[in-house]
Amino acid sequence: MKISVIIPVYNAEKYVADAVESALKHDEVFEVILVEDKSPDHSLQACEELELRYDRVKLYQHPDKQNHGAGPSRNLGIQKSTGDFVAFLDADDYYLANRFDAEKELFKNPKVEGVYGALGVHYYSEKAKEQYYNLFKNSLTTVYKKHDPKQVFPGLIHKLGSFGLFSLDGLTIRRESLIKKVKLLFKPMKLHEDTEFLFRLSYYLDLYPGIIDEAVAMRGVHESNRITKVDSNKAKPAISRVILWNETYNWVKDEETIPENIKIHIKRMQRSFEIANAPKLKKWAMILKYLVVDYQSIKSGLYNINFRYSLIS
Template sequence: MKVSVIIPVYNASAFIAAALQSVLIQKEVVECIVVDDGCTDKSLHIIEEFASQDKRIIVLHHPKRANLGPGPARNLGLKTATQEYVAFLDADDYWKENRFAETQRLFSKHADADGVYEARATEDWNGEIDNSGLTMIRTNPIPDKVFFSYSPFGNDGFFALIGLTVKRKVIDEIGYFSNTLWLTQDTEWMTKLSLKCKLFGGIIHQPVAIRRFHRDNSSRDIERLKRSRVNLCIALLHWAVRENRGEDVKEILTKVLLKYHYELNNLSDKDMLTKKRSDISLLIKLWRIDPALLKDPRVKYFRNLIFHLTVKQSFDFYE
């Protein structure tokens, strides 16, 4: 098994050395593509020192060394990757030893496998690893039905990009990462992956990857994350309609969108008029995506609340 690893880097000088070390000890890694996403700290210097000692490291930059975000950075890496298999790591995270042992076994066993997902744990401020909070699907759903199991669309756990290995050819099926979604472009991409490809569960009860929790984690910007989640669901609904996905898929995406909109809008401290305008704006967006979405019972309930119409069936958006 020969793997291309893609690492987007933006100002991670405190972590990048450990990340690179954890990659380079994996015998399956043939190339490690590090994408400088406009670093202004010492990250690039550290990376270049590693590259001078290990020719597997390939350093890439955006034009004018711009900071474009993780989606465009991963896309640049994907366009450069040469190996059959691709894995992802963030610059502030790291892998455990023998990261690809079970991955390789499953790809060998299942010729039709497009990807293998495995568990990720979190390391806290003190360097303690929380195995009880493993992030990955806790069950083994049917490989082409994973979408219905993983959160936020199912109830069996989350995907983690740093615990995922895919065949390079999946790009032909689902395309590249979003260039416009900043915080949730990985969720969008993995959702498309779960809907169009066959994904097998590898090691899901102990971590193969570790996410470091620190003050600079992008997901700590809660308001930005809330907005990004709404935009994520809108983008996925556009895609699902364009791809003619099943009504069950669109129903689930709509349900999650209404929940995220409720969190962003109705649970905010905005005045009532601003909230009302935001509600109406979302209804218009749904109509523009596909007028048929307005027939969804939850959307009808949402519409009736907005315009003070008679409610025949109630729903809890925050569930």
């Protein structure tokens, strides 16, 4: 196997060396691609030192040397990659020794286009644990049981809570399948660009479970995590979910092969989080509007009204 590990780097001077070295421990890793995204700290210098130190490390920036976000940085990494497989790693996370154990066997089958594994949690300080333990606890980010690849997309869309979710850090993709079959790579979203990408990826590619009952990589939680701060802020999740489901609906509405009931479900999720994010006085007006607009969907049994009412409080 020749795996290209893509690491977008922003404000991670303290952590990026550990991330890189955790990837280089694996013989399957053909190259580690760092995409430095105009960090305000000394991340660029740290990346330059890593490129000098290790032959397998390659450093890139965006052509204009400006900040573009994690999604476009991963896209640049994919573009620059030369391995047969692509894996991802955040600059403040790290791989474990078993990271590619399942991949080495599963990818012998040419029908396997992607493999996903479980992500654990590492608190870098007691302060970080105190702040964010209620959000992550010591739980695995994983799909809870093994599923056929055709069940992954509807499972993520319809039953995200009970189905589970895998992380980019635990995902390995056949590069040829990614380039040929996924119409658009990462979108330039400020939040949830990874989840939106995983939705689309699981529709276009056959993704298989690898090691899902123990961690293959670790999420590094510290006080300055951008996403952690958003997810732990009670005022923000509804806003961020509106962004996620808006982008997901923008995709599915034009995808002719996606069943209508899934499109309706995604539209419901989009509107539900819009309602949750609306001022209290607007909530009932929005609910009444959507009840009228979606009467036929409700009548047909494809729409769950109770979900809406649960968002009023």
